[in-house]
Each structure stands twice: as C-alpha cells, then as structure tokens.
Amino acid sequence: MITLRQLTKTYGRGGTAVTVLDRLDFEVPTGRIAAVVGPSGAGKSTLAQCINLLERPTSGSVVVNGEELSGLPEKRLREARRRIGTVFQSSSLLSRRTAAENIALPLEYLGVTPNEARARVAELLDRVGLADKAGHYPFQLSGGQAQRVGIARALALRPSILLADEATSGLDPDTTRSVVGLIRQLRDDLDLTVVFITHEMDTVRQVADTVARLDHGRIVEQGTLVELLTSHESQLGRSLQPRRGHAGPEAGTRTWFVTYDSTVVPGDWIQRVTADLGTAVHLLGASVETVHGVNTGSATLGIGTDDDARVAAALARCGLSGTPDDGPPLGPRASLGSADAVSGGFLAGAGRVRTGTLEDVA
Ligand SMILES: Nc1ncnc2c1ncn2[C@@H]1O[C@H](COP(=O)(O)OP(=O)(O)OP(=O)(O)O)[C@@H](O)[C@H]1O
Numbered sequence: 001m002i003t004l005r006q007l008t009k010t011y012g013r014g015g016t017a018v019t020v021l022d023r024l025d026f027e028v029p030t031g032r033i034a035a036v037v038g039p040s041g042a043g044k045s046t047l048a049q050c051i052n053l054l055e056r057p058t059s060g061s062v063v064v065n066g067e068e069l070s071g072l073p074e075k076r077l078r079e080a081r082r083r084i085g086t087v088f089q090s091s092s093l094l095s096r097r098t099a100a101e102n103i104a105l106p107l108e109y110l111g112v113t114p115n116e117a118r119a120r121v122a123e124l125l126d127r128v129g130l131a132d133k134a135g136h137y138p139f140q141l142s143g144g145q146a147q148r149v150g151i152a153r154a155l156a157l158r159p160s161i162l163l164a165d166e167a168t169s170g171l172d173p174d175t176t177r178s179v180v181g182l183i184r185q186l187r188d189d190l191d192l193t194v195v196f197i198t199h200e201m202d203t204v205r206q207v208a209d210t211v212a213r214l215d216h217g218r219i220v221e222q223g224t225l226v227e228l229l230t231s232h233e234s235q236l237g238r239s240l241q242p243r244r245g246h247a248g249p250e251a252g253t254r255t256w257f258v259t260y261d262s263t264v265v266p267g268d269w270i271q272r273v274t275a276d277l278g279t280a281v282h283l284l285g286a287s288v289e290t291v292h293g294v295n296t297g298s299a300t301l302g303i304g305t306d307d308d309a310r311v312a313a314a315l316a317r318c319g320l321s322g323t324p325d326d327g328p329p330l331g332p333r334a335s336l337g338s339a340d341a342v343s344g345g346f347l348a349g350a351g352r353v354r355t356g357t358l359e360d361v362a
C-alpha cells in the first residue's frame with residue numbers, strides 16, 4: 001500500500017523555485033496496478049522518485065506499507081528502498097554484463113552469497129521467460145527481452161512495490177502486450193502494488209485497475225478503469241477511449257459518435273436502437289473491448305433521422321451516450337498515423353521485410 005499525503009516537491013529556491021508536485025494526495029491499495037498519466041513535465045517521474053525517496057520531498061508524507069519513509073535516517077531508508085523495485089524506459093542494463101549478471105547486481109550489493117544469488121537469478125530468469133538468455137549481453141537482447149531483464153532485476157530483492165516509469169514506451173504493440181501481461185502476472189503471483197507511469201492510453205487499458213491523471217503537480221482526476229471508461233462526463237475516460245478513423249457519412253443520414261456509458265450495454269444495441277427509432281442505423285466505425293469483464297468502447301453511426309433528441313434518448317435507453325459528429329472522418333487508421341505508404345518499416349518474423357501501401361498493410 002502506498003499513501004502520499006500533501007506531497008510537495010520544489011526544485012530550486014527563491015525566484016527560480018519550481019514546484020513540481022503540489023500538495024498531492026494519492027493512494028494505491030496493496031495488489032493494485034495504478035496507472036499514472038499526464039502531459040510531459042506534469043511531474044510523473046518526480047512522483048516515482050519521491051515514492052522511492054530517490055528525491056526527498058520538500059514536504060508531505062510518503063507512507064509505504066505503513067512505514068513513513070520521508071523521515072527515515074539514511075540507513076533505514078536504504079532498507080526500505082529494497083522493498084521498492086523500479087523499472088525505467090530503457091531498462092538501463094549494464095552493457096558489459098550478461099542478463100544474469102545484471103539481475104544479480106542488487107544481490108551483490110546486498111552481499112548475498114554467490115550460490116544463493118545464482119539460484120535466485122535462475123528463478124527470476126525463469127519467471128520472466130528468459131531462462132535461455134542468461135548468458136546474453138544487452139546488445140544481444142530485443143527491446144522487450146531487455147525490459148524483462150530490467151523487471152527481473154527490479155524484483156531481485158523481493159519488493160512489494162513496483163514502480164514502472166515508461167517501462168513499455170518505445171516497444172512495439174505485441175511486445176508491449178507481453179510485458180504488460182508479465183507485470184499483471186507478477187502482480188497476481190507476488191501481490192505487488194504497482195505504479196505504472198505511461199503516456200500510452202492503449203497500454204493503460206491493458207494494465208490498469210485504477211487511473212490517475214497528473215497535471216501541474218496534482219492529481220486532477222482519478223477512478224477505476226471501468227468507471228472512467230463508462231462515464232462520458234470524465235475527460236480522462238474520454239481520453240482513454242481509442243478514437244479511430246471511420247467510413248464516410250452516408251447520404252440521408254446524420255453522423256453520431258457514441259460511447260458505452262454504462263456497465264450493462266446490451267450486445268444487440270444496434271438492433272434495439274434501429275427498432276426504437278424505426279430508421280436505418282449504419283455502423284461507420286467502432287472500437288469495442290471487454291475491460292475487467294465489462295464491455296466498453298465507442299462507435300460512429302450514420303442515423304437516418306435529424307431528430308437529435310429522439311436519437312439521444314434511444315441511445316441512452318441502451319446505456320450509450322451520443323453526440324452528433326459533424327467533423328470529417330479521421331482518415332484511414334489513425335493508429336498507423338497519416339502515412340500513405342509504409343515502407344521498409346515492418347520486419348516480419350525471420351527477418352522478412354513487408355512493405356506496401358497503407359491500404360495493403362491494413
Ligand atoms: N532535478 C531537477 N531540477 C529542476 N527541475 C526538475 C528536476 N527534475 C525535474 N524537474 C522539472 O520538473 C518537471 C516535471 O518533470 P518530470 O520528469 O517529473 O515530468 P514527467 O511528467 O515525468 O514528464 P515526461 O512525460 O516528459 O517524462 C519538469 O518541468 C522538469 O523540468
């Protein structure tokens with residue numbers, strides 16, 4: 001369990017002082033994965049560094065598993081820090097050490113005997129699925145494998161807290177999914193409390209139990225992932241929804257953007273809305289997924305009536321929130337960016353390169 005109360009971090013003094021964390025309150029219950037999102041410079045990394053006390057807070061309290069860390073003398077603090085593992089974006093492995101030797105580092109600092117260390121490293125390599133990469137140097141590992149080694153190293157001293165600061169940034173979607181899966185598995189097996197800092201909303205939906213948005217040094221919005229995804233009033237919830245491109249509008253219809261706004265949207269809602277309105281409902285685009293057992297998502301519809309109030313009411317009866325969407329379609333596959341051609345970029349398995357126009361690839 002992590003409890004931050006009125007946490008303030010100010011860098012510098014006098015006229016040049018910058019307050020990066022501003023009387024911030026935040027709590028992560030034991031065994032939960034809390035995602036922290038927010039714009040660049042919001043203070044996310046500073047928050048992580050204050051939790052493991054690599055940065056001393058200017059004021060306020062940091063309580064980890066019932067122990068107030070901010071007032072501890074250096075020796076006790078070093079002990080407390082062992083219970084907090086940290087993983088960074090570039091797993092910051094030592095290039096002259098093998099995967100196994102990198103994982104063994106924290107054990108060496110602690111004076112663990114070589115035999116014990118060897119057994120622990122083997123167990124950790126196995127846990128992160130890299131038993132066959134023990135002797136590989138960082139340059140011989142893929143980005144995802146290096147991150148797994150970083151996670152294993154963070155777990156070497158059996159921490160109860162894991163801080164992940166942009167741990168999946170820069171990894172491709174499949175590798176991200178596998179690293180995220182590993183973190184969730186480790187949380188389940190070891191009852192870890194995890195703070196997962198990221199700017200990738202797709203990753204948040206995969207990993208988080210709760211989400212907090214940090215802005216200007218304060219938590220400005222937070223909630224469980226499901227609460228946020230099923231509330232159209234939540235700005236954070238809306239930003240968590242993928243907004244993909246959609247087909248162009250159809251003649252004689254009005255375009256609507258709808259979001260799942262309840263935990264009980266029926267699976268046949270398109271038929272129900274069609275029957276309710278007695279008019280055509282065209283599906284122009286959609287992104288729907290099950291998150292913690294609840295269907296969430298959004299869709300773009302073409303609806304053959306301009307009676308907006310009736311449409312909104314029919315949608316609401318199915319637990320959906322809708323607004324007329326008069327903007328142009330977002331274009332093909334926003335997730336692949338605005339490229340017309342994808343060349344040279346996609347290295348399929350066994351080193352084969354696939355290229356083509358965006359339409360081919362999509
Ligand atoms: N040691 C320091 N001295 C002075 N200012 C600092 C220091 N460390 C961070 N800052 C400032 O604190 C602010 C927040 O930085 P931080 O790294 O926590 O942001 P962040 O939310 O992690 O951003 P990003 O998403 O880009 O990683 C920035 O304006 C940064 O310049």
Ligand SMILES: [Mg+2]
Pocket residue numbers: 044045046
């Ligand atoms: Mg940062």
